[in-house]
Amino acid sequence: MAEGERLIPINIEDEMKSAYIDYSMSVIVSRALPDVRDGMKPVHRRVLFGMHELGIRATGAHKKSARIVGEVLGKYHPHGDTSVYDAMVRMAQEWSLRYMLIDGQGNFGSVDGDSPAAMRYTEARMQKISEDMLADIDKDTVDHQLNFDDTLNEPTVLPTRIPGLLINGASGIAVGMATNMPPHNLTEVVNGIIAYIDDNDIDVDGLMQYIKAPDFPTGGIIYGYEGVREAFKTGRGRVVMRAKASFEVVNGRECIIVTEIPYQVNKAEMIKKTADLVNEKKIEGISNIRDESDRKGMRIVYILKRDAIPNIVLNTLYKYTALQSSFSVNNIALVNGRPQMLNLKDLIHYFVEHRHEVVVRRTEYLLRKAEERAHILEGLIIASDNIDEVIRLIRASSNADEARQKLIEAFSLSEIQAKAIVEMRLRQLTGLEQDKLRTEYEELMKTIEDYKEILASFERRMEIIKDELAEVRSKYGDERRSTIEYAGGDVSITDLIADEQVVITISHAGYIKRTSLTEYKTQARGGVGQKASATRNEDFLEHLFVGTNHQYMLFFTQKGKCFWMRVFEIPEGTRTSKGRAIQNLINIEPDDSVKAFINTQDLKDEEYINSHYVIMATKKGQVKKTSLEQYSRPRTNGINAITIREDDELLEAKLTTGDSQVMLAVRSGKAIRFEEEKTRPMGRNASGVRGITLANEKDEVIGMIAVNDAQSDVLVVSENGYGKRSSIEDYRVTNRGGKGVKTINVTEKTGKLVAIKNVTDDDDLMIINKSGIAIRMAVSTLRVMGRATQGVRLIKVREDDAIAAVAKAMKDEEEAVLDQEIENDIENNGTILDSNDEETENNE
Secondary structure, three states, X not given: OOOOOOOOOOOHHHHHHHHHHHHHHHHHHHHHOOEOOOOOXXXXXXXXXXXXXXXXXXXXXXXXXXXXXXXXXXXXXXXXXXXXXXXXXXXXXXXXXXXXXXEEEOOOOOOOOOOOOOOOOOEEEEOHHHHHHHOOOOOOOOOEEEOOOOOOEEEOOOOOOOOHHHHHOEEEEOOOOEEEEOOOOHXXXXXXHHHHHHOOOOOHXXXXXXXXXXXXXXXXXXXXXXXXXXXXXXXXXXXXXXXXXXXXXXXXXXXXXXXXXXXXXXXXXXXXXXXXXXXXXXXXXXXXXEEOOXXXXXXXXXXXXXOOOHHHHXXXXXXXXXXXXXXXXXXXXXXXXXXXXXXXXXXXXXXXXXXXXXXXXXXXXXHHHHHHHHXXXXXXXXXXXXXXXXXXXXXXXXXXXXXXXXXXXXXXXXXXXXXXXXXXXXXXXXXXXXXXXXXXXXXXXXXXXXXXXXXXXXXXXXXXXXXXXXXXXXXXXXXXXOEEEOOHHHOOHHHHOOOOEEEEEEEOOOEEXXXXXXXXXXXXXXXXXXXXXXXXXXXXXXXXXXXXXXXXXXXXXXXXXXXXXXXXXXXXXXXXXXXXXXXXXXXXXXXXXXXXXXXXOOOOOHHHHHXXXXXXXXXXXXXXXXXXXXXXXXOOOOEEOOOOOOOOOEEEEEEEOOOOEEEEEEOOOEEEEEEHHHOOEOOOOOOOEXXXXXXXXXXXXXXXXXXXXXXXXXXXXXXXXXXXXXXXHHOOOOOOOOOOEEOOOOOOXXXXXXXXXXXXXXXXXXXXXXXXXXXXXXXXHOOEEOOOOOOEEOOOOOOOOOEEEEEEEEOOHHHOOOHHHHHHHHHHHOOOOOOOOOOOOOOO
């Protein structure tokens, strides 16, 4: 160790703590967070001040960016040229800043994320608005500090007339904290600040009458107001932004045209990710995407497939792509050098406070300068009044110092006045110049009086601030770019999707689709029906269900699991398309299949889910009741709905209110009716209790209905197309677990029982064959018969065919089809046969 040196042992833990705290405070105060007064981080402030020092004004010529960066780097910001140039570039990008501070010439990047040209190629100068941020900086309006090598002074804050933090926002990541502040409209902000000056007690709600919401440079739509309100009131909130989209027909194809995208979204990247999602079949209905943006503006064209519904595709884009993104507001800024969370009123308060200080300091400076000038003028006026004596004294002096001394003694002048007289030019001795001196002196005395009055009156200073703000508004104010959709966030994506009735079909191989109910024409009873689906070889439609777009779907599989989906999320198909494999939509096991589905209303409504139950039946006659509340928290991998025993499978699940009657029917033609109360509610994992006793091993339950009014009739359908409608009162109420009573006379002609439904005259019936032929008929055309009859033919079934599924649809009065239209259908389709099949009634 060298002589005179010594070691001081220190605790490494303490040293790490203090060193890290020093580092983090440096990042917070000198790098990442903006000052609440001028809205600038040190690097931006230094760039503008450097340009001011170089004299690169908005009205002057552009200078090389490298020149500016060199000035800033060498004098004020020794942190690498990229940090300075990157900050400078961002200040010149119209999609980054709501009000640009630098006027760039050359390639300053693009909204697609392209890099700007190197600083040696680009040029820059100030924007007019930046000059107003630096106005009065030379009038001692702000404190200055020494630069990094203590050779120059730099301002600690700009004396800005522009509320920079509010109009341009800021974002930065410090150590242990971050800031993310959105930009706002200058006109609105100035109106809000003036309102605050007029009434300091105005609350945030009052200010929101003027400052409606953030205003992003890229425009777009602010979707929903709740997050905006939260951000304005607390300083934290989530503002949802959406692209501005419209529908157009281009070359006969429907297209979605996007003209504005959310703030900070990279256009090229967004288009690429959307194309990937389309290729992966995550987004349906788009055939091509074109970026037709040019210097006139942005234009992204999504060309839709022929059968796509633009609204639904747009909602899907909003859901899965950056066409909808959010801005997480986190208003943290430096207040007196300390980071602080600020709401809207705080931001305005600190800006007004800063402006007040600037006006006071500027007035004090101007008063000081005016008094100094007045003092000199007083001396000059004394000299001009005694000009002959002054000339004599000066001529008699051997040097300037002696002349000054003699003048001070002769006329009781100050050092400054005497110096001014000695340095006075001969032309000031003319009569005209002497009059000018007196006029200037009188004007100056009035100005001094005015400055003193400003310093004495708080109200006067506030008027000055308001006048300067009004001037800023008239120079730079513009229309807001982002439109506000107040209802937005408070309503969900479903509100943009028509809540129309749809038919959901699931094929034996597990293909699902959703089709508008209006695609199916009402036909007369006994017709062969229209082609309902183009299924694959050896596949047939097995389940058919009618619901509405906004409802929730619960899918129950034969293994007893439950999955959850919104109806509108089911891919839409035409009446003849085969649909999408369920495996692609829900995480169902390969050897499992969907057996039942329930459409429910809002699963978030506690009163609703606690007052409803799910009743399930298995092929072996087990029944189980569980509260709907147990199914209101879906998981992507599904949840257990019922424990299924060996050799059994789940067959049916129904939604009830707890006071229904349950009917089970078996293949052999028997049915049982019992009160729902007979089965107590159980947990999701229970396996249930016996509902009906089967006649033999081969027999199985084919369906279950839950009835809560005596108005309904029971409709049963056999596999050969025969059906029968009988009164529910024909089935006496018994205990659960019995063998049941005969519900249809099963013969070779009718075939085994395949379906049981509860119907009224208001229902329409949908019947579908294994071969994919469907028919729709009005239940009112079927008369009520006795319980044990064979029934009437509902649909002609070929020898090698059988009925696969039966469902009921609500009758739509506007859709009732006249005889003439049926005849037209026969001519057009050639698939609807005579519908005058005789009824065959064989009473027991």
